[in-house]
Amino acid sequence: MPETPSASPLRPALFLDRDGVLNEDRGYVSRWEDFHWIAGAREAVAAFNRAGWLVIVVTNQSGVGRGFYSEADMHVLHARMAEDLAKAGGHIDAFYHAPQHPDAPLDAYRHPDPPDRKPNPGMILRALGEWPIDKAASLLIGDKPSDLEAALRAGVRGVLFEGGNLAEFLKNEALLPIASPPA
Ligand SMILES: [Mg+2]
Numbered sequence: 001m002p003e004t005p006s007a008s009p010l011r012p013a014l015f016l017d018r019d020g021v022l023n024e025d026r027g028y029v030s031r032w033e034d035f036h037w038i039a040g041a042r043e044a045v046a047a048f049n050r051a052g053w054l055v056i057v058v059t060n061q062s063g064v065g066r067g068f069y070s071e072a073d074m075h076v077l078h079a080r081m082a083e084d085l086a087k088a089g090g091h092i093d094a095f096y097h098a099p100q101h102p103d104a105p106l107d108a109y110r111h112p113d114p115p116d117r118k119p120n121p122g123m124i125l126r127a128l129g130e131w132p133i134d135k136a137a138s139l140l141i142g143d144k145p146s147d148l149e150a151a152l153r154a155g156v157r158g159v160l161f162e163g164g165n166l167a168e169f170l171k172n173e174a175l176l177p178i179a180s181p182p183a
Helices: 039-050 071-087 122-132 147-154 166-172
Strands: 013-016 053-062 096-100 139-142 158-162
Touching: 013 039, 039 053, 039 071, 039 166, 053 122, 071 096, 096 122, 096 147, 122 147, 139 147, 147 158
Parallel strands: 013 053, 013 139, 053 096, 139 158
Antiparallel strands: none
């Protein structure tokens, strides 16, 4: 049901790095054939959805800037992720990506210090500006120090996930929301 922005109550957001958090990081994953969900990742996303959180992916995609694959390829992959996630009752509210890189051979993607590229906080800051987010109640899960630095610089709590089952990890850390809002 659509809401006008002014009527939207603030919601906590779960910011997720992609590679190493949602899917196994095999280096520049760009094709569905090479995409393998982290155990418990879909279930974790669905649990946050049910609890009324926004779920937002913030992913460095220097593979685009480096010319390994295109943004169109990436969007196709993200669409497949969304389709598969839906089967588990989950959805991602938004994907933010940072294709720029200091060494990008393509002019359009070359930037000495891309503001969106983690550890810079650009993607998170943009999301905070574009969604009705309760920043103080929000959380970022990443698998690298650069994820946590970006979160810190955006004023969002960051938690390091070092592998295993994502849903179990969040449950053990007492981070998995249990309460459901009224439907
Ligand atoms: Mg990662």
